[in-house]
Amino acid sequence: GDSVTQMEGPVTLSEEAFLTINCTYTATGYPSLFWYVQYPGEGLQLLLKATKADDKGSNKGFEATYRKETTSFHLEKGSVQVSDSAVYFCALSDNNQFYFGTGTSLTVIP
Amino acid sequence: EPEVTQTPSHQVTQMGQEVILRCVPISNHLYFYWYRQILGQKVEFLVSFYNNEISEKSEIFDDQFSVERPDGSNFTLKIRSTKLEDSAMYFCASRGTSGRINEQFFGPGTRLTVL
Numbered sequence: 001g002d003s004v005t006q007m008e009g010p011v012t013l014s015e016e017a018f019l020t021i022n023c024t025y026t027a028t029g030y031p032s033l034f035w036y037v038q039y040p041g042e043g044l045q046l047l048l049k050a051t052k053a054d055d056k057g058s059n060k061g062f063e064a065t066y067r068k069e070t071t072s073f074h075l076e077k078g079s080v081q082v083s084d085s086a087v088y089f090c091a092l093s094d095n096n097q098f099y100f101g102t103g104t105s106l107t108v109i110p
Numbered sequence: 111e112p113e114v115t116q117t118p119s120h121q122v123t124q125m126g127q128e129v130i131l132r133c134v135p136i137s138n139h140l141y142f143y144w145y146r147q148i149l150g151q152k153v154e155f156l157v158s159f160y161n162n163e164i165s166e167k168s169e170i171f172d173d174q175f176s177v178e179r180p181d182g183s184n185f186t187l188k189i190r191s192t193k194l195e196d197s198a199m200y201f202c203a204s205r206g207t208s209g210r211i212n213e214q215f216f217g218p219g220t221r222l223t224v225l
Contacts, residue, residue: 032213043218044153044201089153097166098145098203098214100153 002027006090006101013108019077021104023064023090026071031092033057033066033073038087038103047075047088080108112136114217116202122223123192131187131220133202142185143203143214144177146170153201159185192224 007022025033035047035057048057053068062077073090085108090101115134123129135142144156157167159177176188185204189196199221203214 034213036216043199044216046213046216049213091153093214097155097158098143098153099155102152 002031002092002094002097002099004090004092004099004101007104008102009087010105010107013080013106015082015108015110016079017108019075019080019084019106021075021088021090021106023073023075023101024071025073025090025092025099027092027094029094031094033064034091034093034098035062035064035073035075036089036091036100038089040086044089080106082108082110084108112215114202114204114215116200116217116220118220119218120221120223122225125194125224126191129189129192129222131189131200131202131222133185133187133204133217134183135185135202135204136206136215137183139204139206139215141165141205141207141214142177142179143205144187145201145203145216146198147201147219148195148198156187156200189222192222194224197222197224 003026005024032051034049036044037047048059050057050066056065064073064075087103087105089103091098117132142159147153157171158165174190178186199219201219202217205214
């Protein structure tokens with residue numbers, strides 16, 4: 001079945017450091033891929049998405065490219081801020097269901 | 111921008127009691143979902159709903175759970191007799207039928223605490 005494997009955390013970075021959170025997926029069809037962010041005490045917010053191979057999703061300085069050949073959708077940001085501290089979830093959708101990764105907790109220290 | 115809303119934001123209940131979690135999906139959406147997230151764990155699919163019936167459900171969604179669309183706007187999740195292990199964050203989601211059809215829009219969640 002479809003699944004998402006996400007880099008385990010927690011991740012702690014200094015402000016302005018480069019961020020990569022790895023995500024790989026298994027799917028039988030042609031899913032859409034997503035990154036969601038969950039700030040402390042809040043719900044899930046869509047961060048970015050890509051609906052087909054080679055698409056790049058981007059938002060708030062974060063980027064991820066849909067790589068069909070490596071079945072990956074790694075999240076990157078060139079310079080993280082304290083306000084980026086949150087849990088990040090990689091997810092795929094095959095139309096009727098979302099499959100989430102386990103989440104990666106990011107803490108950015110000043 | 112339209113959004114999914116959920117009430118209450120936090121529900122505390124005694125074990126064995128019934129709870130109803132409410133969601134108002136985006137108005138022109140036709141597909142509805144419930145997910146849950148036990149503290150510190152990943153988000154898990156519970157059930158999907160379309161055309162006034164369940165279209166898919168997970169193993170978690172046993173006879174203690176039910177969903178309903180009682181009117182044109184609300185989508186509810188009922189837990190008939192809550193257990194301690196039902197304590198979790200419950201997220202509602204909805205999606206439309208056109209455009210980027212795979213995108214689901216999530217509500218802010220209801221935190222359920224069973225004592």
